[in-house]
Each structure stands twice: as C-alpha cells, then as structure tokens.
Amino acid sequence: xxxxxxxxxxxxxxxxxxxxxxxxxxxxxxxxxxxxxxxxxxxxxxxxxxxxxxxxxxxxxxxxxxxxxxxxxxxxxxxxxxxxxxxxxxxxxxxxxxxxxxxxxxxxxxxxxxxxxxxxxxxxxxxxxxxxxxxxxxxxxxxxxxxxxxxxxxxxxxxxxxxxxxxxxxxxxxxxxxxxxxxxxxxxxxxxxxxxxxxxxxxxxxxxxxxxxxxxxxxxxxxxxxxxxxxxxxxxxxxxxxxxxxxxxxxxxxxxxxxxxxxxxxxxxxxxxxxxxxxxxxxxxxxxxxxxxxxxxxxxxxxxxxxxxxxxxxxxxxxxxxxxxxxxxxxxxxxxxxxxxxxxxxxxxxxxxxxxxxxxxxxxxxxxxxxxxxxxxxxxxxxxxxxxxxxxxxxxxxxxxxxxxxxxxxxxxxxxxxxxxxxxxxxxxxxxxxxxxxxxxxxxxxxxxxxxxxxxxxxxxxxxxxxxxxxxxxxxxxxxxxxxxxxxxxxxxxxxxxxxxxxxxxxxxxxxxxxxxxxxxxxxxxxxxxxxxxxxxxxxxxxxxxxxxxxxxxxxxxxxxxxxxxxxxxxxxxxxxxxxxxxxxxxxxxxxxxxxxxxxxxxxxxxxxxx
Amino acid sequence: xxxxxxxxxxxxxxxxxxxxxxxxxxxxxxxxxxxxxxxxxxxxxxxxxxxxxxxxxxxxxxxxxxxxxxxxxxxxxxxxxxxxxxxxxxxxxxxxxxxxxxxxxxxxxxxxxxxxxxxxxxxxxxxxxxxxxxxxxxxxxxxxxxxxxxxxxxxxxxxxxxxxxxxxxxxxxxxxxxxxxxxxxxxxxxxxxxxxxxxxxxxxxxxxxxxxxxxxxxxxxxxxxxxxxxxxxxxxxxxxxxxxxxxxxxxxxxxxxxxxxxxxxxxxxxxxxxxxxxxxxxxxxxxxxxxxxxxxxxxxxxxxxxxxxxxxxxxxxxxxxxxxxxxxxxxxxxxxxx
Numbered sequence: 002x003x004x005x006x007x008x009x010x011x012x013x014x015x016x017x018x019x020x021x022x023x024x025x026x027x028x029x030x031x032x033x034x035x036x037x038x039x040x041x042x043x044x045x046x047x048x049x050x051x052x053x054x055x056x057x058x059x060x061x062x063x064x065x066x067x068x069x070x071x072x073x074x075x076x077x078x079x080x081x082x083x084x085x086x087x088x089x090x091x092x093x094x095x096x097x098x099x100x101x102x103x104x105x106x107x108x109x110x111x112x113x114x115x116x117x118x119x120x121x122x123x124x125x126x127x128x129x130x131x132x133x134x135x136x137x138x139x140x141x142x143x144x145x146x147x148x149x150x151x152x153x154x155x156x157x158x159x160x161x162x163x164x165x166x167x168x169x170x171x172x173x174x175x176x177x178x179x180x181x182x183x184x185x186x187x188x189x190x191x192x193x194x195x196x197x198x199x200x201x202x203x204x205x206x207x208x209x210x211x212x213x214x215x216x217x218x219x220x221x222x223x224x225x226x227x228x229x230x231x232x233x234x235x236x237x238x239x240x241x242x243x244x245x246x247x248x249x250x251x252x253x254x255x256x257x258x259x260x261x262x263x264x265x266x267x268x269x270x271x272x273x274x275x276x277x278x279x280x281x282x283x284x285x286x287x288x289x290x291x292x293x294x295x296x297x298x299x300x301x302x303x304x305x306x307x308x309x310x311x312x313x314x315x316x317x318x319x320x321x322x323x324x325x326x327x328x329x330x331x332x333x334x335x336x337x338x339x340x341x342x343x344x345x346x347x348x349x350x351x352x353x354x355x356x357x358x359x360x361x362x363x364x365x366x367x368x369x370x371x372x373x374x375x376x377x378x379x380x381x382x383x384x385x386x387x388x389x390x391x392x393x394x395x396x397x398x399x400x401x402x403x404x405x406x407x408x409x410x411x412x413x414x415x416x417x418x419x420x421x422x423x424x425x426x427x428x429x430x431x432x433x434x435x436x437x438x439x440x441x442x443x444x445x446x447x448x449x450x451x452x453x454x455x456x457x458x459x460x461x462x463x464x465x466x467x468x469x470x471x472x473x474x475x476x477x478x479x480x481x482x483x484x485x486x487x488x489x490x491x492x493x494x495x496x497x498x499x500x501x502x503x504x505x506x507x508x509x510x511x512x513x514x515x516x517x518x519x520x521x522x523x524x525x526x527x528x529x530x531x532x533x534x535x536x537x538x539x540x541x542x543x544x545x546x547x548x549x550x551x552x553x554x555x556x557x558x559x560x561x562x563x564x565x566x567x568x569x570x571x572x573x574x575x576x577x578x579x580x581x582x583x584x585x586x587x588x589x590x591x592x593x594x595x596x597x598x599x600x601x602x603x604x605x606x607x608x609x610x611x612x
Numbered sequence: 613x614x615x616x617x618x619x620x621x622x623x624x625x626x627x628x629x630x631x632x633x634x635x636x637x638x639x640x641x642x643x644x645x646x647x648x649x650x651x652x653x654x655x656x657x658x659x660x661x662x663x664x665x666x667x668x669x670x671x672x673x674x675x676x677x678x679x680x681x682x683x684x685x686x687x688x689x690x691x692x693x694x695x696x697x698x699x700x701x702x703x704x705x706x707x708x709x710x711x712x713x714x715x716x717x718x719x720x721x722x723x724x725x726x727x728x729x730x731x732x733x734x735x736x737x738x739x740x741x742x743x744x745x746x747x748x749x750x751x752x753x754x755x756x757x758x759x760x761x762x763x764x765x766x767x768x769x770x771x772x773x774x775x776x777x778x779x780x781x782x783x784x785x786x787x788x789x790x791x792x793x794x795x796x797x798x799x800x801x802x803x804x805x806x807x808x809x810x811x812x813x814x815x816x817x818x819x820x821x822x823x824x825x826x827x828x829x830x831x832x833x834x835x836x837x838x839x840x841x842x843x844x845x846x847x848x849x850x851x852x853x854x855x856x857x858x859x860x861x862x863x864x865x866x867x868x869x870x871x872x873x874x875x876x877x878x879x880x881x882x883x884x885x886x887x888x889x890x891x892x893x894x895x896x897x898x899x900x901x902x903x904x905x906x907x908x909x910x911x912x913x914x915x916x917x918x919x920x921x922x923x924x925x926x927x928x929x930x931x932x933x934x935x936x937x938x939x940x941x942x943x944x945x946x947x948x949x950x
Binding site for chain 1 (some may be wrong): 658701948
C-alpha cells in the first residue's frame with residue numbers, strides 16, 4: 002500500500018474504551034499536544050456516570066472527541082474521521098459517529114468471543130453486524146503489543162495493561178504527525194516520583210508510534226498545519242476552569258475576597274476544586290454538608306462583605322431555591338453557577354442539556370426575578386463569570402450564571418487576556434450614612450441598588466432577612482409597602498438592561514431567517530450559519546449571552562427577519578420565554594433533548610426546512 | 613468602650629407573647645453584652661446575630677447589632693459563612709428546637725463538627741410555637757399536640773448529646789428564669805473559641821406551658837437542678853446537702869453526711885476534660901432520677917475552623933508562585949502565536 006501524507010484543514014478523532022481505559026486522558030493529551038502544535042481545537046468528553054461500570058459493556062463506554070484544524074474550529078465535530086475503540090462495546094456504542102470514510106482502529110485482542118458477546122453483539126462478526134465493512138478497519142493487537150513492549154519494564158501485569166492507552170496514543174501521534182515532546186514532558190512531570198512508570202509510558206508511546214509507522218496498515222497520515230490564530234500567548238482551557246478563574250478575576254478587580262460555598266455535584270465539581278487551589282489569591286472555599294448550606298454559607302459571606310459564589314448543577318439548584326429567594330430579598334450580591342446537565346431529577350448526570358432555563362428564570366416562591374447570564378463556549382465562561390460577579394456586586398443582587406456540561410468539560414485554545422483590559426468593579430460599600438439609624442434598603446438612582454454596609458462598621462448596625470421590609474429595614478406586612486418593594490426589586494433587575502451590551506448579530510442585519518440561540522450551542526450554530534451564508538442563504542445568528550434581562554435591542558433585531566428559529570437543547574424553554582416577552586413574532590423551533598450537543602446537520606436541516 | 617444593656621436594645625417593638633420565656637433570655641443576653649465587650653475588648657459593631665425561623669428567631673430584630681434573620685433551619689450555615697468571611701466578627705446564632713434540630717439538624721451538627729467559632733443559643737421549648745403547637749424533635753415521648761393527638765411515638769433528641777456526638781467543644785445549659793446564670797453562661801460561651809452551644813430551657817406560655825416546670829419552678833429548682841462549675845465538687849440542693857458521685861459506671865445522687873459520704877467523695881466537675889464520657893452522663897441527667905445539669909458542662913480547647921482556614925490562606929499567600937490573576941493566567945502550559 003502506498004503511504005500518503007494528506008494535508009487537511011480539519012480532522013475529528015474519537016477515542017473510546019472502557020471507563021477504566023484512560024480514554025479521557027488519552028484524548029486530553031492528544032488535544033493538548035495539538036493545541037501546543039498550533040492547531041485550533043475543540044473537545045467533547047462523553048462519559049458515563051459510573052466510575053467503573055462493568056468492564057466490556059456498552060454502559061461503561063467512555064469517549065473523548067477532539068476536532069483539530071488549521072483554521073477556525075468552533076465545535077468538536079459531528080462525525081469522526083478516526084475512531085479508536087479499545088473493545089467491542091466501545092465500537093458498538095460509537096460506530097454511528099464514524100464517517101463513511103473513517104478509519105477505525107480496534108484493539109484486536111479484545112475482539113474474542115467473550116468480548117464480542119459481552120458487548121451485546123448477536124453474531125461473531127461485529128463489523129458486518131454494524132454494517133461498517135466499507136470503513137477502513139485496522140485491527141491492532143494493542144494489548145499484546147503493550148505487554149510485549151513492557152515485559153522488561155519492571156511493572157506488574159496490571160500496571161502494564163494500564164499503559165495500553167498510551168500505546169494507542171502513539172499510533173495516533175504517528176497518524177497525525179504530532180510531536181511527542183509535550184506528552185513526554187507531561188509523563189515525566191506526572192510520574193516524577195516514579196521514574197519506572199514514567200520510563201514505561203514513554204517507551205510504550207514511542208513503540209506505538211513506531212509500530213504504526215512499520216505496519217503499513219495505516220493508509221494515510223495526516224498533516225494539519227497550525228491554525229492562523231490571532232497573535233498572542235495561548236493556553237488550553239475548559240469551561241469549569243474558566244468559570245473559576247473569571248470569578249477570581251472579579252475578586253481581584255473588585256478588591257473583595259472570593260468565597261465559594263459548594264457541595265460536590267457533577268458536572269460542576271471542578272469549579273470548587275479549582276477555587277480550592279487558590280487560597281494564594283485569598284479565595285476561601287467551604288465544602289458544605291449539602292447544597293442548601295452551599296448557598297446559605299455564601300449568603301452569610303456576602304452579608305459579611307465577601308464576593309460570594311455557590312456552584313451547582315440542576316438538582317442542586319432545586320435544593321437552593323428557597324435560599325435564592327433569601328439572597329434576592331436581602332439584596333445581597335451572589336453568583337450562582339448552574340452547570341446544566343440532563344434532568345429531571347438525577348437524570349443523566351454526565352450528559353449535557355439546556356433544560357434548567359425555566360428553573361433559573363422562575364424556580365422560586367413569590368415574585369422573585371433573578372438576573373440570568375449564559376456562557377457560550379468553554380473560554381467564554383471566564384468573561385461570563387467575570388460579568389456575573391461584576392453585575393452582582395454593583396447592582397447588589399444575585400446573578401445566575403448558566404453553563405453546561407458540554408462547556409464545563411470541553412476545552413479550547415484561549416488567547417490569554419490581560420487583566421488590564423477588564424473593567425473595574427466598584428462595590429457600593431459605605432462606611433457612613435446620612436441617616437441615623439441606617440436605612441438598608443435605600444436605593445441609588447442609576448441602578449436602584451442598595452448600599453452595602455458591612456458588619457464591623459460602627460454606626461451602620463442594621464438587620465436584614467427573609468421577612469418583607471420597608472426601605473428603613475423595619476419588618477412590614479403593610480400591603481402597599483409589600484407591593485412597592487416587590488416592584489422596586491423587579492425594577493432593579495430590569496434596570497440591568499441599561500448596563501449590558503447590545504445584542505450582536507452574526508451576518509446581515511436583515512434576511513430570511515434569524516437563528517436564535519443561547520449558551521453552549523454557540524459553536525454549532527455559528528458553524529451552521531457560516532455554512533448557510535456560504536451557500537448564499539440570507540441567514541443570520543443572534544446568540545444570547547444575556548437571558549434576563551434581554552438586551553434592549555432584541556425586538557429591533559427580530560423585526561428585520563422574515564422568520565425566526567430558536568435552537569436549543571430542551572423542548573423550547575427559551576422560545577417560550579421569548580413568546581411571553583416579544584409576542585408579536587412567530588418562533589420556529591429546533592430542539593434536541595438527548596443529553597448530547599447538536600450536530601451541525603441538525604441546524605442545517607431545521608433552517609432549510611423553513612427557508 | 614463601656615456599654616450598658618440599653619446600647620444593645622433596638623428600636624423595634626418586641627412581639628413575643630406576654631409571659632414567654634424568650635423575654636427573659638433577651639434581657640439576659642443584653643445584660644451579658646457589656647460584660648463580654650469589657651472582658652474581650654469587643655466593640656458593638658463586631659456583633660452579628662443570625663437566626664432561622666421560629667419565635668426565637670425574631671431575636672436579631674431586637675438587638676441593636678448587625679443581624680440576619682434567615683430561613684428555616686439554615687442559621688448555622690449563614691452564621692458559618694459570616695464567620696469564615698470575616699473572622700473578626702463575633703457571630704451569634706439564635707435558634708429553636710425545631711429550627712436547629714429538625715429542619716436544620718444537618719447544618720447544626722456540621723457547624724459543631726467543624727468547630728467554627730460561633731455561639732449558638734438554642735431555645736428549647738419542646739414545641740413548634742410560631743406554627744401554633746405541633747410537636748418538635750425535643751417533645752417528650754407521648755406528648756399530645758395538634759399533630760400528635762394520640763401522643764407522639766417519637767423519642768426526643770437531647771441537644772447536648774448531639775453536640776457530643778458531633779465532637780463539640782462547648783455545651784452549656786440554663787433556664788429562662790435563671791437570669792444571672794444565663795448571663796454567666798453567655799459570657800463563658802463568648803470566651804470559648806469554637807462552636808459554643810447554650811441550650812436554654814424555655815417556657816412556651818401558649819402551646820407548651822410549664823413543660824420545664826418540674827425543674828424550673830422556683831420552690832423545687834434548687835433540689836432538681838445542679839449548677840456545674842469547673843473545678844468545684846458537684847453539690848446541689850436548697851440546703852447544699854446533696855451531691856453526685858460515680859457509682860460503678862453510673863452517676864448517683866447522694867446526701868452529704870449520710871452513709872459515710874463526705875464532700876471529698878463527690879465528683880469534681882472538669883469541663884475541660886476531652887473525653888466526653890462524664891459530660892455525656894451529666895447531659896443525660898433528668899428529673900426525677902437525677903438533677904438536671906445546668907451551667908457549662910463542657911468547654912475543651914481545640915483549634916477552630918476559621919483559624920485553620922485563615923492560617924492556610926496566610927501560608928498559601930506566602931509560599932505560592934501565584935500572586936495575581938495575570939500570573940495565574942500565564943501559569944502552566946502556554947504557547948505563543950507569532
């Protein structure tokens with residue numbers, strides 16, 4: 002077979018195996034090596050909730066997809082060019098994601114009678130059964146080659162088997178002409194206390210690489226040149242890390258220490274983990290006894306003058322509902338991060354969805370409007386978190402930040418910003434007041450925000466709480482006071498619209514179809530709209546970061562399009578929200594509730610069907 | 613700064629029922645405040661009173677200090693956040709048996725487990741008052757209430773036992789009518805570093821009147837309660853003629869002078885003993901078998917949560933390579949696009 006090096010702009014690779022096979026690490030290392038090489042990348046980890054589901058079964062299959070390109074990459078790719086499957090179950094679960102032209106690399110050692118049966122195949126020929134005979138299938142004896150490679154390494158049999166993912170990584174590095182250095186460096190750093198393990202992993206990586214070069218079974222190798230990214234210093238970042246760092250950045254800009262009270266919950270946990278590392282930046286984290294304590298400790302910290310945040314996912318947000326009302330009525334700054342996952346109830350915890358929008362907007366007793374902001378990409382979580390904190394502090398109110406599992410775990414290269422380029426955050430902290438005693442709910446004219454009088458300040462002693470109060474802080478159940486305070490608090494949230502940026506449009510300001518989206522679907526919607534525009538279609542995209550309140554020019558934008566289609570990963574929550582606020586438009590819908598992101602084709606089909 | 617109790621009274625009208633035991637506790641706390649300020653060199657603006665929901669949880673409105681009236685059961689969590697955010701504040705939680713031990717039980721035990729430096733005043737009237745008379749987690753077994761018309765079939769909590777179970781460092785008990793003792797244990801709880809729980813036996817004149825009267829009535833109180841003092845022998849009784857001894861592995865009440873018992877045979881109270889064994893027996897003592905223990909039953913030294921957090925922050929800031937956001941953003945693997 003003639004070996005060819007193919008120059009390509011974009012390649013999608015999907016690593017799949019048992020949840021104990023180390024596929025997340027393999028994918029991450031491949032993505033990092035590609036990012037450092039200069040490609041644009043987008044990643045999508047797709048794993049089960051179980052840490053180690055029964056070996057060899059479909060329920061235990063863990064996947065990691067990465068899209069690498071020499072030009073702009075906005076999504077992890079719909080279908081893959083290369084599928085790596087470490088066992089029959091992984092192949093069975095993922096064959097549907099392989100393009101008709103795909104190369105599929107399989108660990109031949111796992112395709113024995115037992116493995117094939119365990120994966121649920123009905124025949125002894127998985128390839129025929131899946132009807133993928135026309136794909137380029139490479140059976141590599143990965144397990145036995147790894148054993149052979151490391152037989153003199155000094156590692157025991159179990160430890161040797163754990164290295165087979167790195168052997169596979171070596172094969173992929175050959176296929177895609179990746180440099181080995183960054184991964185060698187990673188291995189040496191990770192196992193610096195265990196040089197034997199480090200040495201074994203590096204050997205197996207190189208052996209995999211050389212094996213791929215020797216066997217001639219691999220028809221082509223790919224060259225993906227570095228992408229022409231904007232000049233600057235870059236790093237790879239995932240959504241949860243970016244969220245944590247955005248909050249830390251807001252703490253620095255405001256000069257107010259960060260406090261995070263949280264309870265571990267998938268897929269939000271790593272925000273708490275990331276913040277727990279940052280005592281060096283004066284951040285205090287408290288792993289609470291439950292979700293309610295997470296928000297209540299944060300409310301207490303906000304009262305005492307910290308920049309307070311609580312992080313959670315859907316079910317945790319449900320538990321926090323009552324306390325959200327408390328934060329709202331006491332008019333304290335608080336950021337609530339909801340990393341959405343598949344619901345209702347426990348749902349599908351490790352899968353992505355946008356189904357908490359209604360809960361974020363309405364999930365409280367009484368008249369309780371809370372500002373809602375959404376992040377649209379892994380790195381955008383940084384800005385979204387920063388501005389959530391800025392508005393919470395400056396407007397003295399809770400702000401809900403919605404991200405998604407897809408953003409939380411996904412990563413992309415990020416041009417590192419300078420803190421010089423971020424605005425100041427000015428907290429309305431006072432040390433004295435004109436009136437005695439101090440009126441806690443007196444408001445400023447611009448924002449309708451109250452002042453922040455911190456415990457410890459002489460002369461400003463006051464009481465806040467969940468009972469309705471008059472502006473002077475006295476408890477009141479007077480009907481007119483209640484109605485006025487309800488209106489004042491709502492007006493304060495609505496007033497945020499004067500401070501957020503206008504909604505932007507990708508594409509022309511008028512046309513046949515306006516695609517409307519919000520949150521983590523941005524990459525897919527962007528890719529779809531660009532493709533439609535290239536085809537000459539008059540389609541534009543309005544992707545909303547500011548959900549409540551909406552940007553002031555929303556209606557004006559909608560007016561200029563013949564049709565509007567709202568695309569979201571739920572049954573139509575944003576569409577229904579728009580129907581209540583901007584009733585004169587007709588909203589088409591494109592929805593998906595499968596715990597999976599859109600594929601670009603979903604959007605193209607939906608838009609084409611109404612064009 | 614010299615304060616008087618008047619300095620701690622807010623301008624809000626006190627709205628508890630006439631005859632409610634809460635009035636007496638409010639007065640005792642307001643009297644304790646000037647003494648606490650003097651002894652610990654505190655100023656008034658450092659006090660924060662945090663509460664949940666229930667009659668007792670209206671307390672913060674009546675104190676002219678910083679105050680936070682929270683939601684049902686969550687006062688321990690809110691107070692924890694206040695204290696961790698600013699350890700210079702002196703944080704007081706006011707709660708009831710329903711608020712702290714039913715809906716807020718989880719937060720209560722975890723605050724104690726962490727030994728966060730807050731003072732918890734637990735008003736125990738063995739009833740839900742504000743919702744008008746349902747049984748609480750401390751209601752006596754068999755008690756008839758609106759939600760237990762046939763009598764409760766639930767065993768009550770002993771709050772002190774929960775404190776010990778959570779490895780608490782401070783537990784004291786007083787009665788609403790014991791104004792001086794209440795004032796004294798409030799001062800001692802303020803002096804304690806760590807979670808200090810004071811259980812107040814309090815009368816609900818409307819829904820559970822005389823629930824503590826077996827031990828709180830003036831004419832029998834001295835004979836049915838014992839006020840424990842660290843380092844002193846356990847003597848009680850109107851005539852100071854009764855005492856407590858350890859008989860085998862149980863506490864027993866004896867009469868001094870009878871059966872050859874002298875003062876030197878009595879148990880000497882050691883509140884600072886880390887082993888909770890004796891403290892547990894003292895907390896469990898109940899009328900009619902034994903006198904109810906009052907005063908500071910347990911006060912052991914341990915490092916507080918907020919101190920540990922503060923130390924970690926100081927240490928991290930001293931030794932980390934990361935001092936600001938720009939350094940954090942540029943840490944780890946990065947690459948330059950030219």
